[in-house]
Amino acid sequence: MALTTCPICDKRISDKAKICPHCQSALDGDMSSARRIKQIEQSTRLMTHSFIAMTIFIAGVVVWFWGGDVASGPRAIVGGVLFVFGFVGYLITRVRIVLNKRKQL
Numbered sequence: 001m002a003l004t005t006c007p008i009c010d011k012r013i014s015d016k017a018k019i020c021p022h023c024q025s026a027l028d029g030d031m032s033s034a035r036r037i038k039q040i041e042q043s044t045r046l047m048t049h050s051f052i053a054m055t056i057f058i059a060g061v062v063v064w065f066w067g068g069d070v071a072s073g074p075r076a077i078v079g080g081v082l083f084v085f086g087f088v089g090y091l092i093t094r095v096r097i098v099l100n101k102r103k104q105l
Contacts, residue, residue, distance in 0.1 A: 007031040042100055050093040057086025
């Protein structure tokens, strides 16, 4: 008896198990479609995170340059924080997307 990974929940289970004890999914038959669905869901989730990070970045730029002049005081702090969090979040998410695509190959 060896341990394998459930294609649905990624938890370790026995290779002889007919049903995953964690997520209750049936393990009989071809599981390639379940793996593909999981990869698509992960890719969609990462693209959503990327969109949110880009939106935060753009909001930071808008706050920073609102009114035609460079921000000062609290507006500069808010704009800078949004700018940095959006930019760093976007970069991290893009790296995760590349790693996820490499994992699919």
